Amino acid sequence: MSENEKHLKAGEWADAVTHTTCCDCGLTHRMEYRRVDGRLQYRAWRDEPETARARKLLFGKHEKLVTEMLDSGDKPWLRQ
Secondary structure, eight states: OOTTOOOOOTTOOOOEEEEEEOTTTOOEEEEEEEEETTEEEEEEEEOHHHHHHHHHHHHGGGHHHHHHHHHHTOOGGGOO
C-alpha cells in the first residue's frame, strides 16, 4: 500500500477524486470532493495532461490543430 492509500472500514467516508472530460472537445477537469461540518464541498481545475491525452484519443493526428483552435476560442462549427 502506498503512502497516499488508506484502508477504509465498512461505511467510512473517503475523499473522492474524479476526472470529468467533455466528449466534444476533450477538455478535462480534475474534481475533488470532501465533507466538512456535514457539508459536501468540491473543487475543480483544468487537468492539462489529461486534456492532452483525451484530445489525442478524440482527434488523433489533428489533436494539435484542434487544441490550438479550442484554446484560442475559435469554434468554426458554431459559425453561421
